[in-house]
Structures are given as C-alpha cells and as structure tokens.
Amino acid sequence: MQPITTTDAPAAIGPYSQGIIANGLLFISGQLPIDPATGAFISNDPVDQCRQSLRNIEAIAKAAGADLSKVVKTTVLLKDLGSFAAVNAAYAEFFPNVAPARTTFEAAALPKGALVEIDAIVSL
Template sequence: MKTAVATDKAPAAIGPYSQAIRVGNLLFTAGQIPLDPATGQLVSGDIKAQTRQALKNVAAILEAAGTSLAHVVKTTVFLKNMADFAAMNEVYGEFFTAPYPARSAVAVASLPKDAAVEIETVTLIPEKD
C-alpha cells in the first residue's frame, strides 16, 4: 500500500504528483528544486545556495514522514550544468555523513523554473520502538 506524505515546510507539489510516497518502510521523495516553501519562488544565489535549499526541502519532507537525512539510502542529483558538480558536492557533504547514500548525478538540459539543481531520495523509515 502506498501513502502520500506532505508538509507545508517544503514547496507544495506544482503538478499531479506527491511530495513523497511511502511504501512499507521506504520513502520516495519527488525531486526537490530550490524553492523557498514560504514564497514558492526559486532562491537566489549560486549552485551552493540552490543545493542547500533543495536539501532543506528534502529534509523537511523526510521529517514529516518520521525519518531524516541520516536514513537516506539513495539520491539522484540532476544538474543543469555538470561544471557545478564540485560546488554542489561541497554542500551535499554538509548534509550527509558516512556511510553516505548511494548516488547518481546527471546533467540535464533544463529543470523546472530554470533551477540549477534538483534532488530526489529513497529513504528508510526506521521502525519505532
């Protein structure tokens, strides 16, 4: 059975999709771009600022589902420009610790709202004691 997860601490879905879907003890987040959840606008700044906001949005969704970045097992990072990889990776390292999630990073032609980065995750939801 699948269950939608949503929070107002991350940008609302801007189409026919869920912020995240829980299936068993796994949570699949929709790709998060660097939107400010309060305004719905793309944050200003470079790839570091945009990566930071995208990961904050992911973290808010995970929290709403009862999990955290510590339980992420897989990420996919979409970059508008692969030249931004090192700067994105620097910020990414601020949010994750070893053992790091498995990750794919790919360059794409464009992203919604002309964002520089989009990040999606697959995350374990730990059983409650």
C-alpha cells in the same frame, strides 16, 4: 501507499506527491530549490540551490518520521555539470556520517529554470 505532505517544503507543481511511503521506504519526488515560505528560488547559485533542495528533502523526511541519516539513495540533476565540485561540497554538509548512494546527471533543462533538482529514497 501513503502520501506524505508538509507545508515545510514546496507544494508539488504537478500531479505528483511530495513523497510516498511504500514497502518501508519513503520516495521523495525531485525537490527544486524553492523556499516554501516565499515560493521562489532562494538564489541563482547552484550551491545555494543544492542546500535548499536538501532542506526540502529533509522537511519531507521529517514529516514521515525520518531524517537525512535514513537517506539510502539520491539522484542529483544539475543544469551544468561544471558546478559538480562546488555542489558536491555543499551536498556533503548534509551527510556527515554516511553518504547515501547517488547518481548525478547533467540535464539540459530543469523545471522553472532551476540549476539543481534532487530526489531521495529514505528507509523508514
């Protein structure tokens, strides 16, 4: 296993890696909508938070030599499933050609009070 770390995505807030390469896949830990430059959420809007979480995933994938076109699976956690349609539209912006397989859940609470958290599996 090989850990992947980049300053272009927020540092892990616990005992985990931003990403791990194993068996030709990159497993990206759940990304909160934290701006790595400020260490804060970019806004309190789930659409903006979705975009930032995906930008963080993109940065980690790039650090491993991949990009979003190689994402094969994501999990999207939403504080409120009522924001699904709006978040879904923002999510689609990042996958214009082939959307990865995905699971979406409503979560009672997310770390740091986030409205969105997204993880990913990337083919290398």
